[in-house]
Amino acid sequence: GESVGLHLPTLSVQEGDNSIINCAYSNSASDYFIWYKQESGKGPQFIIDIRSNMDKRQGQRVTVLLNKTVKHLSLQIAATQPGDSAVYFCAQTNRDDKIIFGKGTRLHILP
């Protein structure tokens, strides 16, 4: 079956440091992998995506890495800020283009 999971449920990072959130996935047939940010009591917010034929993509302060050999996805946030506190979900698309969400990692920013 399809599943997307995360290695750590909670990650604490010092403000200003870089954050790395990891994700393992099982469906190697996905065309796209996506990272979402969800703040408390709100819906998910798209952060960045990567096509399956790429291994790295950069956005503003964020980088997504895809390692298809080990079915691993990561999100790197540079210079973590208090506003980055949220739950981060990795997700992938299935053959019907539906979004399959992973379990989420809560990112805590330490002052």
Next chain:
Amino acid sequence: GAVVSQHPSRVICKSGTSVKIECRSLDFQATTMFWYRQFPKKSLMLMATSNEGSKATYEQGVEKDKFLINHASLTLSTLTVTSAHPEDSSFYICSAGTRRYNEQFFGPGTRLTVL
């Protein structure tokens, strides 16, 4: 642009009653809307896909007679939780757009509490 609203944002109801949740695309037309539920500290689980003018497609394990979905226009989809029970208490989130993942925009969610 691409704003999606949900109403109500919070609802508390008694067991056995029905609750309707609205999902609206405010500044664009959505041919497809998706409904998700999210339990506390859990991930989003897709419940159903709603296409304008046609019947919704439900994911495996989701009771279509319990979760009634109507997509009457290109800007509105409704989810009705019929005969709600405490185990239906959850955070219900919709997304609106097209079938493409990168053309879907999420609403703010509706917190349902069934007493």
